[in-house]
């Protein structure tokens with residue numbers, strides 16, 4: 001709990017500076033208090049309330065940029081997403097939801113930031129210290145903080161809401177590569193007989209060669225993605 005409290009405090013400090021607040025410490029205190037009141041009112045844990053307040057502030061920051069004629073992220077553009085080492089689970093769900101995402105196993109912050117910059121990506125990270133780097137504060141590298149306390153599906157919803165993404169054609173859940181439909185006959189030897197009896201559409205990953213079909217497991221994944229509809233997930 002102390003970890004998330006500290007992380008949120010640092011997040012709020014960064015946000016206060018982004019808003020150009022003259023008294024950042026006061027702004028942070030107000031937001032921390034709001035989170036505490038929210039947790040009391042809605043009977044949430046303080047961590048859950050802090051995450052909600054953070055999401056609201058992020059949305060407010062987007063409107064603030066909009067009024068100044070700036071946009072974050074670029075409107076109408078599906079950004080390349082860069083997940084840090086701890087977000088492998090999120091990367092797989094982003095791929096299932098059709099997003100172009102790279103999962104970096106780099107543990108070193110400098111390396112991670114450099115890779116994301118080079119790729120022209122939006123960095124997704126659970127590390128608030130990283131957000132204090134100059135390259136992120138100045139907006140050269142865009143980054144989104146992912147609270148580590150969230151379930152992976154909640155992390156996905158947060159990314160979709162904050163970056164205004166839309167569901168797209170699913171990608172390979174193993175590596176993120178594009179899937180290409182292939183004639184059933186060409187992969188017949190790789191299809192379990194039970195599946196072959198009722199399914200005719202098969203897809204190969206253009207990168208790792210893994211074979212996919214929209215079986216029951218896939219339907220479960222789609223259903224979970226669709227349950228996020230109210231948080232901004234829409235079919236493309």
Ligand SMILES: [Zn+2]
Pocket residue numbers: 172173174175176177205206207208209210
């Ligand atoms: Zn693949």
